[in-house]
Amino acid sequence: GWWPCNTDALVKEQEGSYQDWVVLEPVKGPKGVQLAAYYPTNYFQSNYGLVSADCKNPELAVKFFDLLASQEMTLITQNGPKGIAWDYVSEGTSIAGGEAKWKKIPAKKLRSSQIPDYTDEGLNFVKYVWDPDAVMTHNTNDFRLSQYCANPKTSVEALLYQCGKAYSKYKPDDSTMLPNLAYTEEDAKKIADYTVSIGKFVNQATVQFITGDLDINTWQTYVDKINSMDLAGYLAIQQNAYDQYAKSLGK
Template identity: 25%
Template sequence: MKKALTLFLTAVFAIFVLSACQNDDEDKESSKAASVEVNKEGFPIVDKEIGLSMMAPGTGMEEWKNMPTLKKYADMTNITFEYETPPLSDFQTKLNLAFASGDISDIIFGAGTNNLTPAMEVDYGQQGVLLPLEDLIKDYAPNLQKLFEERPEVKKSITTVDGHIYSLPMVNAETGGTSASWYTGPLWYNGQWLDALGVKELPKTTEEFYELLKRFKTEDPNGNGKADEIPLLDVKMDSSRPWLLSAFGMKTWGIEENDGKVRYTPIQPEYKEYLTFMNKLYEEKLLDPETFSQSDEQKKAKGQANRVGVFPDWFSFFTTGETEEEAVNNPMFYPLTSPVSKERVVPLNPGIQRGTFSITKNNPNPEASIRWVDYFYSKEGFVFLNQGPEGYLWEWKDKDAGTKKQLEIPEGFESSEDYRGTLTPDYGIATPGLRSPIEGYGEKSDFEKFVNAETAKKIDPFGEVPFPLVYLTADEQKQINAIEVDLQSYVKQMEAKFITGVEPLSNWDTYIDTIKQMNIEKYVDVYQKAYDRWAESK
């Protein structure tokens, strides 16, 4: 019995000693990881390899651990990752569960503002789950620091109400003359129809636009002998609306800022004029009667059947089914003026996507982590992230001259974009970095030249950002949440009713009274205060 007790106590003591040693080793490893020396310039970022964890939305093209870009960058930096990449469709749910449990990865990458919302940044930042990044940026992120100095609006747009930065953005470096400046896909004219009718100059006023739509309706521009033309086509007005609202002096459908004053456009007199004009188009069947009921697939089918005169899309050939070479004949919509707005204006993309990179409290190496992401805010770093290392999409043609040669994609891929999605995480999600045009492949295509020229002529001279990216306090967010869902639902419903004539515009005052009862004054006031904070920040 005594011998058995002795053996038992010996075993317990051994387990205790072993456990203590293991804990001591873990503490040492943790301490060592936390105090790892970070090189402030060049590569590697750390002299001895460290491992971190990352949570990001997966696009299903390839396991991140197998992506050549990430494998090459691990070699360059001496930082490896364990990746958690739930499908994009399920990412927000998984991210919310990770926040709730506290078992969250060291880095949140590529979430974007739809998944890591501004309210979440503020909430989890103030709880200490997301680390403040501004001091790390000053000490370890020279590319980001340079960006903040050159473009103060970027720093203002990612600094929360408590003065901290909890998440880094994706930023467009050069938007002028490229599609990066687009607020949404533009309206395009059917060039074949313009040629058939001998139209040499595009409409520049709402009246001229109306007259051209009437010609599209009555003069058989598709030449099939049938009265099957649809002058103006959209799905629920979501894509056409920004460009048509602008003809009446409004930059967006909702909150916008003009000369420091915030307003809600769907209650403005100019909005009533927009509805009146659209109702006129609908009543005369110049606007597709199926606008508020059809799907994107139905819209595309009409475009491919050459039944459409004016339509929205990112590029016109997405709707028409033409080639890029044929699509250069489809001119971009020219901004209109109207009797209530003599100045041309179009909405402009702010060029900033928030919520793309955050460091959590579980991260033992925030300094190394911020250096890791800072590379993507350099021109060289973004090209590496976007195009991957040499030997997959490209190879050097003349390295000294900076020219590259595009490589043939392997069999089994429908496009170079599909193949690129297996090489890099910069595919289908908002990744951190300073996005700039990819150069070195020689002369641009005729279609790219066409798009850039149209943008430089018809969007850039008239573009204004409708409203800056702001943050709300927790109390302000609560007030907005109590108003916004019902407000947006009602306004959207009434737009369709007014345009189709189900609700006569003689009931405009009733519409306004209903919105006032929804506390629109408080809604605008919250955004006015948020704008004022943004404007006054440095």
């Protein structure tokens, strides 16, 4: 997935100056490299249903996973009850400009700026959707982009889609992406320590290079500092985990 901008902070489903803005595509770097940040297995699309050896009814557990991964249950878990928070449609234009298949139903009133109030519909509780990291969902591009869009010029989702299209041209090849790796308990603890030390330093330095607080001419000093934090040890653990992953695939 691509996250080029926070559209919610800019678009409020009404006319505005933001409509004159254009997406700033990734700038071209040394040797013509021009890539967008890309997360093929990100936080929201990496959930699995596991059946333990002690499960008394594995068939029912798998059926429950199938239910969660269905289109209708995905709409329920992400939006709320059918006919109240969302519904199917047979006409209208989708976010992607095609035929719409479903739409969100705006709440009649809000408990706060972000939380719909459905007490008039008999739903007297605040949390009417499930956390996306607690369930499996059916989030294919075609399904997500089939959402009804009344006005593409003022729609949050339509603008986000246009941003994604602009960035997708610069997506790195999947073969170059590091997959989610599994570590031994000992290595996992070391990775956590490296994330605090090396990760924190790199993040701070990145900001300082951008703001000019660090001179790009001091790059070698920056590299030497990372090496002194045992970058080689960190890379060795990652390499070993990747080698085990590749071996499991017969590569």
